Amino acid sequence: MSAVVLDRRSFLRVSALAGGGLMIAAYIEPVAKVLAQGRGGGGPAPVPNAFIKIARDGTVTIIAKNPEIGQGVKQSLPMMIADELDVDWKSVKVEQGDLDAKYGQQSAGGSTAVPTNWVGMRQIGAAARQMLVASAAATWSVPETELTTASGKVLHAKSNKSIGYGELADKALTMTPPDPSTVKLKDPKDYKIIGQRITGVDNEAIVTGKPLFGIDATVPGMQYAVIQRAPVFGAKATSANLDQIKALPGVKQAFIVEPVTAQQGQNVQTIAWGGVAIVGDSWWLVNQARAQLKVEWSQQPNATDDSAAFKKMAADLAPKLPAQASRNDGDVEKALAGAAKTVEGAYFYPYLSHAPLEPMNATVSVKDGKCEIWAGTQTPANGARQVAQALGLQQSDITLHMFRIGGSFGRRLQNDFIVDAALIAKQAGVPVHLQWTREDDMRHDWYRAAGFHFLKGGVDASGKLVAWRNHFVAPTGSSLGAGEFPARFVPNYAMYTSPIQSGVPTGAMRAPGSNGIAFVMQSFMDELAHAAGKDPLQFRLDLLSGPLVEAAPNPAAGGRGGGAPGWDPARMRAVIELVRDKSGWGKTNLPKGTAMGVAFHFSHAGYFAEVAQVAVDANKKVRVDKIWVAADIGRQIVNPLNSEAQVQSAVIDGMSQLMGWEVTIKNGAAVEGNFDEYQPVRMRNAPKEINVHFLQTDNNPTGLGEPALPPILPAIANAIFTVTGDRVRTLPLFKSGYQWA
C-alpha cells in the first residue's frame, strides 16, 4: 500500500465552465512521491486526480472518480477535497466520472482508496482554495494573509467583505494556480467534513427506485442477450441447435461466441470464456429459449475436477512433507518432539462465489470501429483494455460509463462479462444488454480458492508457543504467504506447500489471502491456547509480547496475513486489549450455553481484534448475540458513519462464509446455483449488536473495505468451541450439522 503526495510535477489547471464558473483540474504525472507503508511500496504509484467545478451560484461539483461498490468511496474522496476547499458539504454535488485517463487511477480493490488518496485529494482541495484566496486578494487589493475562508466564501474581516467562490471565477481564470505540493493543509482539529457522519450521495435515488446501476442502463435500439457458458470451466461450444433456437418466440439471433485469450501483463489469460449467445427484444424470452438449447462442448482435461477428490488428494499428501520448506525458522521437528504438549489439526476452507446481489451484466454498443460500454466494474481500465483486445480496437476507441455497482466483493475485478457483451454486440450488430442469471453468476465466478492446512503445534511446560508447522495443500489459485502469522512470533516455524492441479477459475474475494486463512490460524491458535491451559486472549497477547524471530528467509513483502515487515505487534496488542475491555472478556457472567470467542488478524494494513458472544443449543443451533470489533486503521476515520457500516458488512459477510457457503465442484463444474443452495446471513441470523471501536493512532489512514472480515469467522468458531467442546475445522459449519438458531 502506498500513499501519494503531490510533488512538483503536479499542477492545477483552471478553465472556464460552460455557462459561467470555474473548472479546476489537477494533473499529476505518474511519478509522485510514494510513502511506503504497510504492505510496502513497489510498482508504479496510483495517481490521484480530481475535477472540481465551481458554478457562479457557488454550487461545487466534485467528480467521484472511483467505482462505487457500496464501500462509500463516492463520499469519502470528495469529502477530503471539500473539507480543504472549505465549502459546506450541503453545497457539494458529487458526480460519477466515466473512465478517463485524466482522472488517473480508477479502481476499487485492496482497501486502497483512502490510503492512496488521503494526501493528494486534500492537496487538490487546498490548492484550489488558495487560488480562490489569491483571486480575492487581487480583486480587493489586500494581502492574502488578511483573508480567511468559510462555507465557500472568502472573507476579509478588516473591511467586513465577503465574496462567494463562484463570483471569483472570472478572476481565478487569470491567476496562476499554486503548486498543490506546496500548499498548507488544515490542522485536523479544523476539519468540518472529514470525520463527520456523512450519508450516501446516492441515497435519494436508492430509496425512490431511480435508475442507478449497470442493470438499469438502456440505450436506443438495444436488445437483450443471454450467454450459455460451458458448465465445465474452459470448455468451448463446438455446435448447437441454433436454427431451432432462432425460431423460438422473441429470439432474433443465436450464435456461438468464441473464447478469447490475450496478454495480461506477463501472462496470456482467458478474458472471455465464450459460449452460445441468444439475442432478442425481451430478456425473459431469450432466457426462456435457453431451456431448448442443445450444445456440444469440447472435452476438457479438468472435466474430472471434483471437490471430494481434491479432499482425498489433500489427505494423501498431508503426511508427505515436501523436501523444501517455503519458510523454516529454528528446528520445528526437534521443538515438536520436545514440546510439553502438541496439537494437530486438519483445516479446510472451500471454494466460494462472491454472489453480489446484482448479477453480472453489461450494455455495449459497437459501431464504426468504436465501442461504448455502460457497466459496473471495479477495474474499468482493465475492462476497456480487454474489450479493445477482444474486438481488435485501440483502447482509445473504447468509452466506458461507470455505474454504481450492486455489490461486488471482488467479483467485478474481472471483466469477462463485459468482454462477452462486447463480442455479442459486435456479432449481433446491435447494442446489447447482456444479463446473467443468478445461476450464471454463481457457476461462472472467479472463485475464492479452496485450501487445506495440516497443522501441528507445540507449547512448552510454561504454556508458551514454541513450535508451529503448517503443511498447506493448495488447489491451483490458492496461496499463502511465507510470512503468514505466526511467523516471526514462534522460534520454530516451518511452512510447506504442496499443489493440487485444478481448472477452477480463481480470483480475489474480499480480504483475499486472509478470509479463509485467518479462520485456520486463529482457530489453531485457540487450540494451542486451550492445550496450554491459558486464557485464549491472554495467550495471544503473550505471543505478541515475545521477542521477534528474524530468521531467513525473509517473509515476502505483501504477506497480508501477518508476518510481513511493517506488522507492528504493539498496534495489534492495543486492539486486543481494547476489545477485551469493551467486551468485558473474562469478566462477564454469561448464561449457560453462551460463550465469547476472540480472534485477531492483520490485513490490508489494518489491525483488527474481534470478540463474538455466541449461544449454541443442544441441537447445534447457533445464535450470535453480540460482536465487538476493535480496529486500528490510523489517525483519521474519514467518515465514521460509513466506516461502521463497512465493519458491520464485513461481520455479516464473514458469518455467511462461516455457516453457509461452499461452492462444490463436480465433473469440472460448479454445483450450487442459487441462494437456496448458498445461503447468506439473513435478518434473523444477524447479531442485534455489532459494536465498533476505532483506536486512533498516529499512523496514516488505511482502508476498511476488507480487514474487518477475517477475524470474525474464528472469533465465532472459537466461541462455539468454548460452549460445546467441538472444534470445527472444516468450513462451512452447516456441513458439520450446525445451523443458525
Next chain:
Amino acid sequence: MKLDLNINGKSVSVDVPPDMPLLWVLRDVLQMHGTKFGCGAGQCGACTVHMRGRAVKSCQVQASAAAGAPIVTIEGLTASGTHPLQEIWRELDVPDCGYCQGGQIMAAAALLATTPAPTDAQIDTAMNGNICRCGTYVRIREGIHRAAVVAAANNKKGTL
C-alpha cells in the same frame, strides 16, 4: 396477450406472454427499473413489490396473475419519496451498495401497514425473504423500528 395492469395507481396496457414474470414486465416492458432482479427464484427479495397491499416477489408473479390487481412499486410507494421508511433510510444511511434496498423498503412498508409497531421477531419473519448481501441488517432493523415511531406520530397528526 394484452393485459391491463394497475401500477402505482395508473392503468397501463401491455402485450406480453401471460407467463412473463411481473418483474420483467416492469423492468423491460415498462422501463421501471426500481424493482431489481437478484435471483429469479423468490430467494432474495430484490424484486419485492406490493400486490393488493401485500409484499410479493415480482419474479414469482406471472403477468396474467397481476392483471387487474393494484400493484405498487418502489417508484410509487409515495409520490414524493417521503414514506417514513424512505426518510429514515436516508437519515440512518441504511444502504451500502443499495441494490436490495428498494425491495427491503417495500417488504418493510407492507409489514408496517399491517403491524404498526413490529417486534424484533415480527421483523425477522417479515424480512426473512430479503437478502442484503452487504449486510446492512442492523440498520434495516433500526430503520423499521424508527419508521414505526414516525408513522405512529404522523397518524396522530393525520398526515399519513
